[in-house]
Amino acid sequence: MPHIITPRLRYNATAVRPHWQDLPQDVRQLIAQHLGGEVQAGRSTGSGFTSGFAAVLRGTSGPQFIKAVNSTDNAVVADCYRREALINQALPAPIPAPRLQWIEEQDGWVVLGIEAVDGGRLPAAPWKSDELKATLDAYTIAAEALATPPARLQHIGLKPVGADGDFADWRNVARGATPTNVLPSWMPLDLLDVLAGLESGWREAVAGNAVLHHDLRQDNVLIDTYGAAWICDWNWPCLGASWFDLVLLLATAYADGHDATSLFIQHPTARGVADEQIDAALAALSGSFLTSGGQPPAEWSPHIRQHQTWCGEVTLRWLADRHGWAF
Numbered sequence: 001m002p003h004i005i006t007p008r009l010r011y012n013a014t015a016v017r018p019h020w021q022d023l024p025q026d027v028r029q030l031i032a033q034h035l036g037g038e039v040q041a042g043r044s045t046g047s048g049f050t051s052g053f054a055a056v057l058r059g060t061s062g063p064q065f066i067k068a069v070n071s072t073d074n075a076v077v078a079d080c081y082r083r084e085a086l087i088n089q090a091l092p093a094p095i096p097a098p099r100l101q102w103i104e105e106q107d108g109w110v111v112l113g114i115e116a117v118d119g120g121r122l123p124a125a126p127w128k129s130d131e132l133k134a135t136l137d138a139y140t141i142a143a144e145a146l147a148t149p150p151a152r153l154q155h156i157g158l159k160p161v162g163a164d165g166d167f168a169d170w171r172n173v174a175r176g177a178t179p180t181n182v183l184p185s186w187m188p189l190d191l192l193d194v195l196a197g198l199e200s201g202w203r204e205a206v207a208g209n210a211v212l213h214h215d216l217r218q219d220n221v222l223i224d225t226y227g228a229a230w231i232c233d234w235n236w237p238c239l240g241a242s243w244f245d246l247v248l249l250l251a252t253a254y255a256d257g258h259d260a261t262s263l264f265i266q267h268p269t270a271r272g273v274a275d276e277q278i279d280a281a282l283a284a285l286s287g288s289f290l291t292s293g294g295q296p297p298a299e300w301s302p303h304i305r306q307h308q309t310w311c312g313e314v315t316l317r318w319l320a321d322r323h324g325w326a327f
Contacts, residue, residue: 001256001257002254002255002257002317002321004255004310004313004314004317005184005186005313006184006306006309006310006313007306007310008125008255008310009303009306009307009310010125011047011122011125011218011219012046012047012122012219013046013047014046014047014048014049014219014301014303014307015044015045015046015047015048015049015050015051015054015301016051016301016302017044017045017046017048017051017052017053017054017055018044018051018053019041019043019044019053020039020041020044020053020055020057021041022053023053023068023109024107024109026106026107027068027106027107027109027111030104030106030111031057031066031068031111031113032059034059034061034064034101034102034104034113035057035058035059035060035061035062035064035113036059036060036061036062037059037060038059038060039057039058039059040057040058040059041055041057042055042056042057042058043055047122047219048219048233049301049303049304049307050069050074050077050080050300050301051069051074051077051300051301052067052068052069052074052077052081053066053067053068053069054066054067054068056116056120062116063116064101064113064114064115064116065098065113065114065115065116065117065120066111066112066113066114067081067111067112067114068109068110068111068112069081069109069110070108070109071105071108071109071110072108074300078110080235081103081110081112082103082110083156083235084100084112084233084234084235085100085103085112086156087153087156087234087235087237088100088114088234089152090150090152090153090155090156091145091150091153091234092145092146092150094141094144094145095141095142095145095146095231096138096141096142096228096229096230096231097142097230097231097232097234098114098115098116098117098120098222098230098232099114099115100112100113100114100115101113101114101115117222117224117230118224118225118226119223119224119225119226120222120223120224120230121222121223122218122219122221122222122223123135123218123221123223123229125218125256126255126256126257127218127252127253127256127258129258130227131223131227131229132253132258132263134223134227134228134229135221135229135231135249136246136249136263136267137229138221138228138229138230138231139213139216139231139245139246139249139267139269140267140268140269142213142231143210143242143245143268143269144268146210146211146212146242147210147242148209148210149209149210149211149239150211153211153237158211158237158238158239159238159239160207160238160239160240161206161212161214161238161239161240161244162202162203162206163238166203167199167202167203167284167285167287167288168199168287169199169284169287169288169290169291170192170195170196170198170199170283170286170287171196171199171200172291173192173196173287173291174192174193174195174196175196178291180192181294182290182291182294182295183290183291183294184290184293184294184309184313186327187290187327188325188327191325191327195283195286195287198279198280198282198283198319199280199283199284199287200280201276201277201280202280202281202283202284204280205241205276205277205278205280205281206240206241206244206277206280206281206284207240207241208239208240208241208242208244209239210239210240210241210242211237211238211239212237212238212239212240212242212244212245213231213234213236213237213245214236214237214238214240214245215233215235215236216231216245216246216248216249217248217249217252217311218249218252220232220233241269241273241277242269243264243267243269243270243273244281245269246264246267246269246270247264247278247281247282247285247315248285248311248315250263250264250318251282251285251311251314251315251318252311252314254314254317254318254321255314255317260318261278261318261322264278275322278322279319279322279323282315282316282318282319282322283319285311285312285315286312286313286315286316286319287312288312289308289309289311289312289315290308290309290312290313290316291312292305292308292312293305293306293307293308293309293310293311293312294309
């Protein structure tokens with residue numbers, strides 16, 4: 001088991017969300033109509049990093065996972081919900097993802113009803129081998145279905161990974177554009193030039209035309225009653241090499257003592273991927289996460305900086321293990 005200094009979050013308790021009774025009466029009535037009458041309200045979901053309402057609610061027509069946000073108070077999250085709805089409806093049928101049932105807007109609120117996963121829960125932390133395998137199998141199915149962008153997703157508009165900015169964080173620190181004090185105290189500064197060099201090859205390394213989930217982390221996966229995995233929250237898809245989605249996911253498994261490199265090599269999306277490509281991806285992600293985690297606390301999410309620092313550390317330590325660096 002690798003030594004990880006940054007405390008791991010309890011990912012079922014990262015969100016600060018309103019409860020059912022906090023929603024406006026008209027919004028609750030709208031949801032009740034879609035659920036077939038009186039609503040049995042469950043606890044708000046503790047996972048995630050946004051402040052929107054999210055819970056499995058039950059009515060006479062069965063359970064649904066409901067998401068709702070006030071677009072006046074949180075326009076960014078509202079736009080994310082709208083985009084999520086468009087993308088969800090455009091996902092090919094084979095992909096194991098909970099499906100949108102409806103979306104409505106009322107009194108400034110954006111409300112989504114999504115298929116409830118039977119017995120759905122987050123994977124155990126640390127990762128159990130069977131749940132990790134189920135997640136990797138689910139991603140195999142998703143990657144096969146998205147190897148070529150479906151027409152409906154192309155119509156929505158997908159950009160190449162990194163189209164809105166470069167992973168240049170190690171290079172910025174190395175040349176003094178970003179101060180080293182944004183990095184954790186345990187970070188070995190003598191590795192900056194090496195990391196900057198590896199990072200510089202990230203764009204060529206992960207280039208491709210497949211559709212990526214682009215946020216495939218442990219708390220965006222649900223395990224159902226039968227042990228199958230479902231991939232949730234398709235908010236940020238982009239175009240790139242399918243295997244890039246595996247890097248962050250397997251870095252979390254590395255933190256739990258799994259042989260991430262072997263699991264990566266064995267995955268169908270990793271066929272023909274060179275060591276240099278994996279290293280470039282790990283360098284890019286670790287630099288981005290660690291420098292983001294060193295920013296001031298975010299009012300919109302009290303746990304996001306710790307999450308970013310932890311993700312940065314586990315990706316960096318997997319990279320260090322691959323190169324025999326000790327720190």
